Amino acid sequence: MHSFLEAFKFIGRNGQVPGDPALPTLVHLTLETLKIAGIGVAISVAVALPLGLWLGHIHKGSFVAINLGNIWRALPSLAVLAIGVAFLGIGLRNVELALVVLAIPPIITNAYVAIDTIDRDVVDAARGMGLTGWEVLRQVELPLGVPLIFAGIRTAALFVVSTTTIAALTGYSGSLGDIINNETSYHLSGVLGAAICIAGLALVVEVLLGAVQRALTPRGLRVTGAKEVQAGATQIVTT
Amino acid sequence: MIWLAAGGPVIPTFGGRGAFACERANRLFCSDWVSRNWSSVLWPALRQHIVLTLIAVSIGFVIATALALLAYRRGWLERPVLIVTSILYTIPSLALFELLEPSFGLTRTTAEIALVSYTLLIMFRNTLTGLREVPAEVRDAAIGMGMGPTQTLLRVELPLAAPAIIAGLRIATVTVISLATVASLIDNAGLGVPILTAISNDVFKTELIVAGAMAVGLALAADALLVIAQRILTPWTRAG
Numbered sequence: 001m002h003s004f005l006e007a008f009k010f011i012g013r014n015g016q017v018p019g020d021p022a023l024p025t026l027v028h029l030t031l032e033t034l035k036i037a038g039i040g041v042a043i044s045v046a047v048a049l050p051l052g053l054w055l056g057h058i059h060k061g062s063f064v065a066i067n068l069g070n071i072w073r074a075l076p077s078l079a080v081l082a083i084g085v086a087f088l089g090i091g092l093r094n095v096e097l098a099l100v101v102l103a104i105p106p107i108i109t110n111a112y113v114a115i116d117t118i119d120r121d122v123v124d125a126a127r128g129m130g131l132t133g134w135e136v137l138r139q140v141e142l143p144l145g146v147p148l149i150f151a152g153i154r155t156a157a158l159f160v161v162s163t164t165t166i167a168a169l170t171g172y173s174g175s176l177g178d179i180i181n182n183e184t185s186y187h188l189s190g191v192l193g194a195a196i197c198i199a200g201l202a203l204v205v206e207v208l209l210g211a212v213q214r215a216l217t218p219r220g221l222r223v224t225g226a227k228e229v230q231a232g233a234t235q236i237v238t239t
Numbered sequence: 240m241i242w243l244a245a246g247g248p249v250i251p252t253f254g255g256r257g258a259f260a261c262e263r264a265n266r267l268f269c270s271d272w273v274s275r276n277w278s279s280v281l282w283p284a285l286r287q288h289i290v291l292t293l294i295a296v297s298i299g300f301v302i303a304t305a306l307a308l309l310a311y312r313r314g315w316l317e318r319p320v321l322i323v324t325s326i327l328y329t330i331p332s333l334a335l336f337e338l339l340e341p342s343f344g345l346t347r348t349t350a351e352i353a354l355v356s357y358t359l360l361i362m363f364r365n366t367l368t369g370l371r372e373v374p375a376e377v378r379d380a381a382i383g384m385g386m387g388p389t390q391t392l393l394r395v396e397l398p399l400a401a402p403a404i405i406a407g408l409r410i411a412t413v414t415v416i417s418l419a420t421v422a423s424l425i426d427n428a429g430l431g432v433p434i435l436t437a438i439s440n441d442v443f444k445t446e447l448i449v450a451g452a453m454a455v456g457l458a459l460a461a462d463a464l465l466v467i468a469q470r471i472l473t474p475w476t477r478a479g
Contacts, residue, residue, distance in 0.1 A: 003341040073410060074458030076417035079451035082434045086267060086444040086451075162331035166421060169333075171438050180337055188341070195337035199330040206329050 006189035007196055015179070015193070017186060026176075026197060033175040033201065036092070036167075037160045040099030044156055047100070048107035049149070055108075056115025056145070057137050065112035072105030077163040081170045090171040099163055103156035110152025114145030143218045150213040157209060161202050176201070262445070269445045276446075280433055285453055287428035291419045292461070295351050296412050299358030303411075304404075306359070307366035308392075317367065324360035332357070332421045340425065350422040357418055358411035365407025369400030402476050405469040409462055416458040430454045 010017075015026030055061040080101055084094040118141055126140045142149075168177025179186050179194035186194070214222065261269035273281070310316040330338075335353045343349040373396050381395040397404075423431025430450050437446035470477060 070462065071459070073413045074416070074455060074462055076420045076430075076451075076454045076458065078420040078431055078434055079417075079454040082437070082447040083451040085438065085442055086447040090442065158329060158331075162333070165331055165333045169421070169424065169435060169438070171442070177333060180333055191337055192341065195334040198334035199338065202329050202331050202334070203326065 003188055003192055007192035010186075010189045010193035011197065015190070017190060020185060023185065024178075026193070029174075029176045029178065029194075030197060030201060033161070033164050033177075033198075036095060036175060037099070037157070037164045040096055040103055040160045040164070041153070041157050043096070044100050044103035044107055044160075045153060048104040049111055049153075052108040052111025052152075053115055053137065053142070053145075053149075056112040057133070057141060059116055062112070062116065065109050065116075068105045069109030072102070072109075075102060077102055077159070077166050078169065081163070081167055085170050092172070092174075094170075095164070095167045095172050098167070099160045102163055103160050106155045106159070107152045110155070111145070111149045114148035114152075115141045118144050144221065146217050147213065147221060150209070150216060154206065154209045154213065157205055158202060161198075161205055165198050262443075265441070265444050267444050268448060272445050273449055280446075281449065281453065284428070284430045284432050284450065285457065287432075288416070288419055288430045288454070288457060291347075291350065291354065291422060291426075291429050292412065292415045295354035295415045295419070296358060296408070298351070299355045299411060299415075300362060300408065302355070303359050303362035303407075304366055307363050307370065310363075310367055311370045320363060321360070324356075324363055327356040328360040332418045333424075336422060336425045345425055345427075347426045347428070350419070350426040350428075353425075354415050354418055354422060357414055361411045361414065362404075362407040365403045365410075366400065369403025369407075370396055372403070373399045398473070401473045402469060405465060405472070409465045409469075412461050412465060413458040416454065416461060420454050430457070 011026060015023060015029065017023055052065065055065055077098065080098045081095070084098045084101075088094040088097065115137075122140060122144070123136055126136045131139065164175050165177035165180070168175055168181040176194050176198050180191050180198075183191050259269065259271050262272050306316070306320050310320055327335075332353065335356065336349065339349045339352055343352065377395060377399065378391065381391045386394065419429050420431035420434065423429045423435060430453055433446050433450035434454075437443040437450065440446070
């Protein structure tokens with residue numbers, strides 16, 4: 001327990017190690033981690049969300065959308081980062097590429113399934129009321145699909161935060177992973193402190209996105225209790 | 240964290256000392272290097288990776304199935320188990336490995352505990368959902384035929400839940416294969432070792448690409464094997 005006490009002292013010192021004045025602060029590294037992860041998620045959402053929604057709307061491409069999700073899970077983040085380094089060299093470009101590669105599939109798969117599995121009767125009723133394809137997507141399918149669509153984005157975001165820290169192992173400097181990768185300067189207390197910060201960051205991201213998801217979900221679809229927890233880390237179960 | 244180059248396999252020829260032009264130029268893929276290092280570096284790493292994965296998935300499967308069966312009988316257990324396993328699942332792997340290190344050291348135990356903890360949420364949720372989705376009529380029919388709770392579970396409920404259980408096993412297995420690359424930081428075994436060695440070795444590209452591709456290939460192969468296993472174990476699902 002002594003080492004954990006020291007780790008919290010390290011966090012209290014904002015990541016400074018006595019006798020080593022040149023180290024970046026914890027706040028700085030946390031913000032950098034969030035920035036790198038945020039860029040990755042933003043690009044992935046911009047690319048994957050419209051594609052997944054559109055495929056779900058026209059009920060086409062299930063093979064691609066579902067299998068993309070299955071293949072995605074088989075992609076070890078360290079392996080993707082490593083292959084990226086071989087082609088692009090060490091740098092932000094390689095990290096963001098890996099993040100996007102890892103974040104796009106869950107967003108596409110969830111968005112596709114969310115829209116594709118909406119009760120056809122509801123969609124038919126909307127069409128019968130004279131709504132155009134775009135209006136059906138915008139006013140009926142999107143609100144009904146919010147929980148699953150957002151679960152995909154949450155899964156992706158968590159994956160991205162986790163991978164951003166792993167990027168430190170492949171030589172990219174500028175995230176909280178740096179501390180874990182540099183025990184020589186930071187000692188065990190710093191490494192543990194950084195691990196606590198990373199775990200905390202992931203949990204905060206998860207809880208915040210969960211809150212956003214609940215706020216976006218139409219009232220009639222809201223669930224409470226155990227089901228809500230279940231929806232939390234939803235990954236679509238494909239057989 | 241420690242750099243693994245010190246304890247890891249030595250790469251004799253990269254960096255200008257060797258006699259192989261391809262490696263000196265650090266091209267993307269040098270087949271010579273692969274064939275020379277297959278039996279000393281790549282194959283052992285692959286084997287360790289498979290063993291790490293098998294141990295973690297087996298232990299995780301036992302724990303998750305036991306928890307799911309308990310929660311199936313005692314509904315109130317579901318929520319606390321989901322909360323704890325969700326938190327474990329949310330903690331990034333790099334952080335979890337480090338957080339376990341003071342207690343268990345740089346050992347395989349640390350690696351396996353972390354890997355097991357990532358399998359629990361997935362397999363628990365899938366098994367419980369699978370059991371709950373067994374139609375009530377089928378359960379009633381089993382009871383009507385005179386089956387007791389244990390018999391119903393073993394002969395009716397678990398077989399009907401098998402597709403969901405195996406789906407969970409698939410996700411857990413590929414997840415562990417993925418995270419076990421990071422675990423090499425802790426126990427210096429698995430396909431993460433050649434990846435980290437290559438990075439510390441002036442970004443030796445061939446090794447990065449081959450070890451990365453092997454990790455991806457292993458996960459895809461394991462997934463395919465489990466799909467086949469499911470087809471064999473649950474022949475009735477193919478009819479639909």
